[in-house]
Amino acid sequence: MTTPHRHAQHDDRVIRAAREVFAEQGFAAPMAEVAKRAGVGVASVYRRYPSKHELVEQVRIAAFQLMLDEAERARAEEPDAWAALVRFMRRCLREGSGIGTVLPPMDPQHVYSDRFRDLQQRLATAIEHLVTAAQQAGELRTDVDWTDVLLLFKHLNPRLPTSEHRRAELRARYLGLVLEGLRPGGPELPGPAPDRAEWQALCDNLATT
Template sequence: MPTSNRSARYDDQVIAAARDVFATQGFGAPMSEVARRAGVGVASIYRRYPSKQQLVEQVRTALFQLIISEAEAARADEPDPWRALIRFMSRCMREGTGIGTVLPTWDEPHTYSAEFRGLQARMAEVTEELVVAAQKSGDLREDVGFTDILLLFKHLNPRLPTCEPRRAELRARYLALVVEGLRAGGPPLPGPAPDHAEWRSLCDNLG
């Protein structure tokens, strides 16, 4: 197998393990637990990712890419804007995505890469497109912002001491309840949605 393929497989293996560990234990989980879950040595992880911050960024970058992919697929495959939005949210919360780890903050200052910032901006853009389309169709309430949708991923994916299949089942259950509150026609929501600057500060621990 070419070296580049082995390297890509190693990265996928470590990032998947880190995503699972961080999703259940938070970013304070030890690197030794990530190594154990990935079936590799701690030293080899540190050779590839010299700091935990760098590994955390790679986990979040991979999840940005997943969210973007799901948003683009929902728009392409589902002509009804409301159904596209709900499909997008449901797919992002499905078993094994670890989507909640996109939003938890890192406790120490960290300078994010240009790739991270570019994908973060694109994630916001494609989510906003889904939200605006669903509002124009008259199905989504007007006082919901795209930031509300992204923050819901965090609220609907807490770290629970149970297996991932059960967590996914609970996410789907509570998403179904939340969806009814997203429909147009309900009473006004208290307070405004976070604007883009506030959303980024919540994600980056800059508030």
């Protein structure tokens, strides 16, 4: 008899393998490669995730939860608001974080679960709190929005044909440059930040005008 604990272990292995395979090979990678990396049978993967988009949704859910945990720990443990924001961004992009992974654009035809949408919105709120606190402390430029921070993760983490170790080194390098640009006193940023509606449309891979 399969226990819930064994189910969770199986899911963790598959999600971790999918994250690695999609980062290395792109979304075209076969499910058989994910199963091989996870050390499970292809049939068992398909029983849990009947389509590749459902598997990708679970990879995203895992990433949302990790990011939310990082945001909450940073707010609770860091001595000031800027340190909390910096810690959050660095840990989300560190090597092996399980967060900094390139995934395909969200499929507008796929119906995402309530859990997915709930975590997506909770994460947005947590990042908004980090950004607002750093601005109120005078440590973050006032023309930066929480949506900018979320979209920066996409820019800082392109899919590159190299190892995760090297990708993480490059993420850390360019994050260092970005953090300097987030400090107050620089020239005004061109163009407005995305509002919540535009951010949602961009996340959902929908056309915006």
